[in-house]
Amino acid sequence: DQQVKQNSPSLSVQEGRISILNCDYTNSMFDYFLWYKKYPAEGPTFLISISSIKDKNEDGRFTVFLNKSAKHLSLHIVPSQPGDSAVYFCAVGSGGSYIPTFGRGTSLIVHP
Amino acid sequence: EAQVTQNPRYLITVTGKKLTVTCSQNMNHEYMSWYRQDPGLGLRQIYYSMNVEVTDKGDVPEGYKVSRKEKRNFPLILESPSPNQTSLYFCASRIGTSVTGELFFGEGSRLTVL
Numbered sequence: 001d002q003q004v005k006q007n008s009p010s011l012s013v014q015e016g017r018i019s020i021l022n023c024d025y026t027n028s029m030f031d032y033f034l035w036y037k038k039y040p041a042e043g044p045t046f047l048i049s050i051s052s053i054k055d056k057n058e059d060g061r062f063t064v065f066l067n068k069s070a071k072h073l074s075l076h077i078v079p080s081q082p083g084d085s086a087v088y089f090c091a092v093g094s095g096g097s098y099i100p101t102f103g104r105g106t107s108l109i110v111h112p
Numbered sequence: 113e114a115q116v117t118q119n120p121r122y123l124i125t126v127t128g129k130k131l132t133v134t135c136s137q138n139m140n141h142e143y144m145s146w147y148r149q150d151p152g153l154g155l156r157q158i159y160y161s162m163n164v165e166v167t168d169k170g171d172v173p174e175g176y177k178v179s180r181k182e183k184r185n186f187p188l189i190l191e192s193p194s195p196n197q198t199s200l201y202f203c204a205s206r207i208g209t210s211v212t213g214e215l216f217f218g219e220g221s222r223l224t225v226l
Contacts, residue, residue, distance in 0.1 A: 032212050043217030093211030100211050104154035
């Protein structure tokens, strides 16, 4: 059973609009959350993270929101740009563990 | 330049022919791991290593072996490859053992087993 779910395999957005990528997790013990971005023919790269003591973390156009009670996190990209077109993976873990668990990814396409 | 290097990037092989995918990092990272990416399944961890001579199974270790004799290298060995091991493989490293550190990934190795 999946511990981390990205229920939207794909998302299509117009340039300049907001992209919202969602991630749900099942284990309330998870307390650290990361987003990775992957372009075709490249390895994933770290994008942004948040710990459970916060409910929001912002880095430029990228903001991650965490709703612990709902076991839900989301990545907002504002404004979206064509260069943001990639697969986005959320990853979760607990601070005492070594291994992040990845979701299956959401493919974002930003149309010019 | 800080990087994780995997070789080969592309390989086509036949069932049963042993192969090794090498992984090397130049960042003096303690933690290294191998993932496979399959359509609709995301990134699944095969094996990981906390440090030299310390390795452990991930979620999908069957059919794979690893070794960590030096800190910088973490090869993935397929002793007898089978078609269900056709996949895109990523090696990753991290400075510490905590999940809070970011993972640095290699560019991937696309393996086809006929």
